Amino acid sequence: xxxxxxxxxxxxxxxxxxxxxxxxxxxxxxxxxxxxxxxxxxxxxxxxxxxxxxxxxxxxxxxxxxxxxxxxxxxxxxxxxxxxxxxxxxxxxxxxxxxxxxxxxxxxxxxxxxxxxxxxxxxxxxxxxxxxxxxxxxxxxxxxxxxxxxxxxxxxxxxxxxxxx
Amino acid sequence: xxxxxxxxxxxxxxxxxxxxxxxxxxxxxxxxxxxxxxxxxxxxxxxxxxxxxxxxxxxxxxxxxxxxxxxxxxxxxxxxxxxxxxxxxxxxxxxxxxxxxxxxxxxxxxxxxxxxxxxxxxxxxxxxxxxxxxxxxxxxxxxxxxxxxxxxxxxxxxxxxxxxxxxxxxxxxxxxxxxxxxxxxxxxxxxxxxxxxxxxxxxxxxxxxxxxxxxxxxxxxxxxxxxxxxxxxxxxxxxxxxxxxxxxxxxxxxxxxxxxxxxxxxxxxxxxxxxxxxxxxxxxxxxxxxxxxxxxxxxxxxxxxxxxxxxxxxxxxxxxxxxxxxxxxxxxxxxxxxxxxxxxxxxxxxxxxxxxxxxxxxxxxxxxxxxxxxxxxxxxxxxxxxxxxxxxxxxxxxxxxxxxxxxxxxxxxxxxxxxxxxxxxxxxxxxxxxxxxxxxxxxxxxxxxxxxxxxxxxxxxxxxxxxxx
Amino acid sequence: xxxxxxxxxxxxxxxxxxxxxxxxxxxxxxxxxxxxxxxxxxxxxxxxxxxxxxxxxxxxxxxxxxxxxxxxxxxxxxxxxxxxxxxxxxxxxxxxxxxxxxxxxxxxxxxxxxxxxxxxxxxxxxxxxxxxxxxxxxxxxxxxxxxxxxxxxxxxxxxxxxxxxxxxxxxxxxxxxxxxxxxxxxxxxxxxxxxxxxxxxxxxxxxxxxxxxxxxxxx
Numbered sequence: 001x002x003x004x005x006x007x008x009x010x011x012x013x014x015x016x017x018x019x020x021x022x023x024x025x026x027x028x029x030x031x032x033x034x035x036x037x038x039x040x041x042x043x044x045x046x047x048x049x050x051x052x053x054x055x056x057x058x059x060x061x062x063x064x065x066x067x068x069x070x071x072x073x074x075x076x077x078x079x080x081x082x083x084x085x086x087x088x089x090x091x092x093x094x095x096x097x098x099x100x101x102x103x104x105x106x107x108x109x110x111x112x113x114x115x116x117x118x119x120x121x122x123x124x125x126x127x128x129x130x131x132x133x134x135x136x137x138x139x140x141x142x143x144x145x146x147x148x149x150x151x152x153x154x155x156x157x158x159x160x161x162x163x164x165x
Numbered sequence: 166x167x168x169x170x171x172x173x174x175x176x177x178x179x180x181x182x183x184x185x186x187x188x189x190x191x192x193x194x195x196x197x198x199x200x201x202x203x204x205x206x207x208x209x210x211x212x213x214x215x216x217x218x219x220x221x222x223x224x225x226x227x228x229x230x231x232x233x234x235x236x237x238x239x240x241x242x243x244x245x246x247x248x249x250x251x252x253x254x255x256x257x258x259x260x261x262x263x264x265x266x267x268x269x270x271x272x273x274x275x276x277x278x279x280x281x282x283x284x285x286x287x288x289x290x291x292x293x294x295x296x297x298x299x300x301x302x303x304x305x306x307x308x309x310x311x312x313x314x315x316x317x318x319x320x321x322x323x324x325x326x327x328x329x330x331x332x333x334x335x336x337x338x339x340x341x342x343x344x345x346x347x348x349x350x351x352x353x354x355x356x357x358x359x360x361x362x363x364x365x366x367x368x369x370x371x372x373x374x375x376x377x378x379x380x381x382x383x384x385x386x387x388x389x390x391x392x393x394x395x396x397x398x399x400x401x402x403x404x405x406x407x408x409x410x411x412x413x414x415x416x417x418x419x420x421x422x423x424x425x426x427x428x429x430x431x432x433x434x435x436x437x438x439x440x441x442x443x444x445x446x447x448x449x450x451x452x453x454x455x456x457x458x459x460x461x462x463x464x465x466x467x468x469x470x471x472x473x474x475x476x477x478x479x480x481x482x483x484x485x486x487x488x489x490x491x492x493x494x495x496x497x498x499x500x501x502x503x504x505x506x507x508x509x510x511x512x513x514x515x516x517x518x519x520x521x522x523x524x525x526x527x528x529x530x531x532x533x534x535x536x537x538x539x540x541x542x543x544x545x546x547x548x549x550x551x552x553x554x555x556x557x558x559x560x561x562x563x564x565x566x567x568x569x570x571x572x573x574x575x576x577x578x579x580x581x582x583x584x585x586x587x588x589x590x591x592x593x594x595x596x597x598x599x600x601x602x603x604x605x606x607x608x609x610x611x612x613x614x615x616x617x618x619x620x621x622x623x624x625x626x627x628x629x630x631x632x633x634x
Numbered sequence: 635x636x637x638x639x640x641x642x643x644x645x646x647x648x649x650x651x652x653x654x655x656x657x658x659x660x661x662x663x664x665x666x667x668x669x670x671x672x673x674x675x676x677x678x679x680x681x682x683x684x685x686x687x688x689x690x691x692x693x694x695x696x697x698x699x700x701x702x703x704x705x706x707x708x709x710x711x712x713x714x715x716x717x718x719x720x721x722x723x724x725x726x727x728x729x730x731x732x733x734x735x736x737x738x739x740x741x742x743x744x745x746x747x748x749x750x751x752x753x754x755x756x757x758x759x760x761x762x763x764x765x766x767x768x769x770x771x772x773x774x775x776x777x778x779x780x781x782x783x784x785x786x787x788x789x790x791x792x793x794x795x796x797x798x799x800x801x802x803x804x805x806x807x808x809x810x811x812x813x814x815x816x817x818x819x820x821x822x823x824x825x826x827x828x829x830x831x832x833x834x835x836x837x838x839x840x841x842x843x844x845x846x847x848x849x850x851x852x853x
Binding site (some may be wrong): 166171174175177178181182183184185186187188189191192193195196198199200203204206207208210211212214215216218219220221222223224226229230231232233234235236237241244257258261262269272273275276277279282283284285286287289292293296300390391 | 656657658659660661662663664666668669670672673676677680696700704707708714715717718719721722723725726728729730732736739740741742743744745746747748749752753756760763766767770773774775776777778779780781783784785788789791792793796809844845846847849850851852853
């Protein structure tokens with residue numbers, strides 16, 4: 001190797017080789033990373049108003065069970081997932097309504113209304129929720145989730161605002 | 166090889182090493198430059214040429230003409246030409262197994278076959294000549310692979326020429342070269358000239374073949390790649406094949422106006438009863454096989470009808486996204502059938518009328534259907550076909566039959582006044598007012614074809630009278 | 635600091651020896667035609683890398699293969715690029731490997747002492763073509779399906795054992811899910827393993843005998 005400060009041919013070749021190698025690595029690497037993590041960056045499902053039942057069928061003070069299915073496109077596969085919950089009317093006022101998601105806040109099992117216990121029971125870890133969704137017993141960290149936004153259509157159907165994800 | 170020549174070779178190599186270079190960095194530098202060039206080429210090809218979309222595999226579609234990957238095309242063509250040889254051509258395994266097997270065998274065992282230590286090209290006339298002929302042959306076979314061996318008029322001339330250039334001349338050339346080398350001990354120069362002549366004649370004949378080859382119409386199969394494209398493709402196919410019985414929105418419960426199925430009760434296919442309970446694959450089967458006992462004909466190629474597997478899939482996608490309330494329709498799929506018309510604007514066939522006709526009319530008004538011979542698949546057909554063509558579409562005439570029937574006024578038979586000559590159209594459901602409006606405006610303004618022609622007929626709405634102060 | 639780390643590593647890995655025996659080798663004066671071998675290696679690595687990335691989304695089943703590739707092309711960021719590189723890389727690899735073979739043939743580099751290098755090289759050429767053939771089916775589109783139908787049918791014309799070869803290739807008498815699965819397996823496991831092994835031996839032989847020099851009139 002020469003001692004002069006000028007770049008020797010040998011060094012020039014080494015540097016060029018390194019740069020070219022790095023450029024190829026970058027040109028391939030960056031898109032690849034984006035390609036690999038792409039699904040993690042996707043937005044969840046779109047929101048929608050979902051009809052859950054006619055208001056007249058819901059008795060005051062008694063949880064009314066409903067369920068619905070949404071289809072999500074995951075990659076090339078269409079996955080239909082079911083959701084469910086309970087609507088509880090507190091008074092004659094059609095807007096005085098508590099709509100709970102029946103997914104247990106502990107580990108996502110589905111809770112069931114038990115007339116006997118007067119509570120929602122989770123079959124997995126014996127959690128117990130009050131009719132208004134408060135935790136009475138068991139491991140869940142917080143009350144049952146509720147669908148805060150709901151509306152009454154002209155035909156007397158209650159619809160909830162649903163956003164998957 | 167004896168030890169003496171081995172030693173000679175090794176000494177010779179030492180000499181070359183002494184005046185040589187170093188693997189790193191000299192050789193690697195060149196390697197890296199070439200690799201970079203190749204990488205850039207691949208990137209450019211991937212970006213600007215891409216991978217052409219192809220329809221999904223459809224085992225039932227036997228009309229598809231198979232083509233191998235391009236680097237196997239020469240073998241493919243070789244087989245096709247070989248099959249033309251009388252008698253021998255019938256023994257297929259000679260061409261599929263024996264000849265390629267011998268070629269690969271010779272190639273593999275080359276170091277054992279060509280044993281002389283000589284490396285310079287001037288001392289290797291035979292192997293180089295044979296390889297040159299092989300190479301030219303492979304390239305030419307690849308290039309002519311699309312040329313049929315039998316022309317449409319039944320002439321086999323092109324096939325003969327191809328067999329000459331692809332089989333006979335190279336085969337004979339190689340035999341001559343072998344003879345020259347082993348029997349006549351010809352000079353390298355003479356052999357090189359012979360090989361060149363053989364190659365040249367092959368190139369000239371193949372060039373002639375290519376020049377006179379019938380041009381093959383590029384078959385472009387449309388492939389819908391995105392969900393939105395698939396919905397549109399499905400909608401178009403649905404409009405052509407299904408609307409006649411099921412209506413444009415799938416609501417029909419009693420079929421009207423369809424020969425042989427009049428009054429037939431069917432389940433509305435846009436209902437939850439159907440969409441929630443029939444899986445995609447079951448739907449595909451229903452469309453492909455039909456329900457012959459219930460009156461629905463088959464539509465799939467597997468059962469002798471028109472639709473490919475991909476096309477049936479598109480129809481199912483369309484039905485799901487447009488009718489199944491569990492699916493979220495992409496916004497782009499909801500664009501109106503045709504751009505809304507401004508006041509005074511004249512619709513054109515290309516922009517407005519074609520989508521309307523495709524959606525509501527073509528299902529019946531195409532070849533092979535009961536439609537008074539009135540076809541509507543193109544601009545010309547719409548204006549010039551049909552039993553009542555003289556009265557059907559008259560520019561600027563509101564009494565045109567066409568305009569009457571779409572506005573729920575049947576045309577009565579002049580000879581028997583209580584019999585309908587043409588019923589209302591479409592038979593099952595009246596068109597929406599904006600659709601009727603567009604059709605009326607189009608005919609009243611002389612049926613312009615292109616958007617430019619229509620723009621020329623644009624009548625600006627009269628400015629509203631401004632009250633003078 | 636770095637010097638110490640290097641020395642520690644060198645003591646255990648023998649980096650200096652690797653450097654002198656692998657990289658710091660004298661060679662005959664090179665020619666641009668001599669780069670085709672390393673270009674093939676580069677393409678092999680490129681194909682390997684993009685191929686591995688493709689398997690992240692690709693599903694080798696007749697129900698999903700087509701849709702999963704559709705998804706790679708339309709749904710995933712840069713999926714079109716990864717598949718495009720793999721698609722065109724395959725084409726270029728066949729060309730480069732073939733031209734490399736022609737170069738070796740023309741310069742008679744397969745002669746003593748490099749006969750085995752040539753033999754392995756032919757194995758590499760055939761394995762590359764095998765990769766092309768098996769990879770062609772994987773998108774499960776019309777071209778792929780019918781080309782493979784014909785391609786495997788050709789293998790079926792072998793006298794006496796043709797029927798057996800045909801069934802072994804297809805995993806049954808017809809082109810089916812089994813065919814797709816075994817072509818996939820051959821494409822991502824068996825043939826690459828063969829290729830990698832052959833490449834290793836090929837490279838070892840090249841280092842052992844050195845690159846052949848460009849023949850002169852006296853050779």
